[in-house]
Amino acid sequence: MSVDSQKTPYNPLALEFKSSTFSVPVLILFSNDLAVIEQQLQAKISLAPEFFRNSPLVLDVQELNKKDLDLDIAALMEILREPGLLPVGIRGGNLKQNKKALALQIPVYSVTSSSATAEAQKRKTITPPVPEPITDPGTTILITHPVRSGQRLYASGDLVILAQVSAGAEILAEGNIHVYGTLRGRAMAGVQGNKAARIFCSDLQAELISIAGDYKISEDMQAISRNKPVQVYLQDHTIIIKDI
Template sequence: MSAVAMGDYEQAGELKIGQVGIANLRIRTLDVDRLIEEMRQRVQRAPRLFARAAVVIDFGGLSQVPDVATARALLDGLREAGVLPVALAYGTTATERLSEALGLPLLAKFRAQYERADGSAPAPAAAPPPQEAARPAPAASAPAPAAPGQAPSPGLIQAAPVRSGQQVYADNRDLTVLTSVGAGAEVIADGSVHIYGPLRGRALAGAQGNEKARIFCREFHAELVAIAGHYRVLEDIPSDLRGKAVQVWLEDQQLKIAALD
């Protein structure tokens, strides 16, 4: 994505990453050509993350949902850009009618996550089981190391390496990985994430919208890091932080990454 697209104007579509690695495209401006071009640039910048990625379309940022023809044009364009629209985010009855006309399911949990982030009351949403999840080691009786924004439940301890294609999810708590997270692997927590070995895959903290969650890593090579849906990919991370011990946090809705002293 160009520098202008990244920061000099408000984007037409805000891409956020859900707790199972599904991207949620919240439509802010119904400019089909612009939305398609933004997505094409995302795929070109990080094809390993976004090429053929499942995307949920959320029209909740608009005053009214688009007509069927406009929505079809958007879906077709997003497919041509390289992603796969799989559902609409739950909204009004008009959204439900549109989903039926498009032949797409409705998913409620993405709307709940945005409502929580926007400060209004979230709808109840159960956390889904992880996809191709690694079998986590039994949780230790002691909580994970304390960090700002950690969940109140005892932390989940993952003793074995998280290998490519595996996913570990800490529901309503912190996650501590004692070894490594391999390329293509994914670790997710509703609280903070602590990794005591190399991080080469993806780490997502605050998966249910906790903006105070943090990510701590001893050796940073991440494909993607995200907190409460705000993300950065490897291509957007300063090269001088790679291989370093870092922490990741949110500040004024911006994802910050800094070396640990």
């Protein structure tokens, strides 16, 4: 047998595990009444259906357990999946809840910060699902072509778009967002908590805008004049839209 025939065949790299951080919406429950939960969930989703469609979700049940309220995990998962939400974890659960979640192939997470949870309860916030950054931290991304429906862009610095953003598109930045065209779709600046971030655009017709988690949807912006440049910023947890 020749030496060459004894060599191990070359196989190109097919996979790799990497540590990464993603921001996922957290649903905090204060009641175990499934009918009430379903009703209020549908009301919330109806305000911004495209934002929540196919969105991952972590279920937080620690407030229920503080009150010794039991919860039918399996029934709740069906309620969450019905409108298109994708439960990807549970936190704050007791032994019984965690075992049930694992049986349903739902990962169990530990509670990372009680203070952060308390702050989230005081505010109407959205933490958008954030894809892995496509550039080095803090780098500004310049986009020269239109952002089409279904596309999602993320910048770890500022995001500058020299064209329109179509309905159904989603643009996210840890810094500011500049759109030199019509802004439809969803725009979220300061997604890692930067409350000083702003959104600038030539024509605001967005489905949803957000600064550091606080947001407005299209129904809240009907009085905004179109075809004129505006800036969006956060003031005392309130989204302000002002002409430039």
